Amino acid sequence: MKGMGMMSREPRKSMSEINVVPYIDVMLVLLVIFMVTAPMLTQGVKVDLPETTSDPITQDKDVETITVSVDSNGAYFLEVGDNSSEPMSLENVRAQVSKILSQRANAEVMVRGDEFVDYGVVVRLMAELQAAGASGIGLITDAPQEQP
Template sequence: MSEINVVPYIDVMLVLLVIFMVTAPMLTQGVKVDLPETTSDPIQSDKDVESIIVSVDTNGAYYVEIGDQGSDPMSLADLREQISKILSQRANSEVLVRGDEHVEYGTVVRLMAELQGAGASSIGLITEAPENDK
């Protein structure tokens, strides 16, 4: 018999597909932040450059995310030191801020001042589109 039975391979492929579909949403990491809603044009960015995302949650805790890697909550001084180290290695990285809409305005302003002090030349803000515009 010179034929290969591919039915078992299809079964294995479908099982793997289901496993990956179930586990993929669990792999998403990040800090739960309720972003403010506003209408704005998206910023144009280079796809080659990996963004540094700094998040501020409702309690005012700071987090740094680079690609898929997140961090534990940190103080503003530790954040400045870490961003400074990252920008010394990746000078052309863009820095984006995800601030919870319920966090105080002064907290975000202090964060942006520390980011500029750490060497960030331009800082972007991440928002979400309002529900009625979708």
Template sequence: MKGMGMMPSNRRKPMSEINVVPYIDVMLVLLVIFMVTAPMLTQGVKVDLPETTSDPIQAQKDVESIIVSVDSTGAYYLEIGDQGSDPMTLPEVREQVAKILSERSNRQVLVRGDQHVEYGRVVRLMAELQSAGASSVGLITEAPGDDG
């Protein structure tokens, strides 16, 4: 005869283990997604920048820069923040920069020119940018490497 207030002994204990297999599946799917999309996030124009030593400019934190790139073939590209453009002509670049600067005149305008492009092409671009309303135009370069 068993005691009246006692619990039956055939009762199961609560399971204190968590099944983590679904979490591992989700993690692996996310890993594959990030591995596939990460190479697509880098955008821009392939430009072989000239190397020189210079002090970096102080970027304004709340203002996006306007970057105009000139590749080795002499094509112009306009980049604002993360948005790039298709190849443009010099008058198209001037028109687009003028529109952007009319909305917000304190944007920084930078030129990223390939080192193999004609010097006159970069100078003409800088003149067009200043006539479009850019108060100052900066040049983007790379620090010299050890091979040079």
């Protein structure tokens, strides 16, 4: 009676394979999300902090030092060698430091910030100095006074 239109059915075997295509789609979406958000998590100015107390820096006579000072009012002053400048804007500091570093690539850049200046002012200054081409920025501090 097979020929009469009835087909005999064989019992179905259980499928032992897992369809992984939806899992791959989810994984790719998560990968894209992490790739987009990861750079946003690592912002900031790169500063190499010492692990112990630091010794004074010995200055090389052949290397010129550029010192940018921030007073308690947030005004910026640029000192190159023995020459000091008048108060200037952050944009002018960046332009001047960039100009100096283009002529003298091995110059050291140091920041002297007043104790009472806002932390954000110094951080913005360091970010602008980095953008001007300063590869390493040092912070100038006074040695702590010994207690009697």
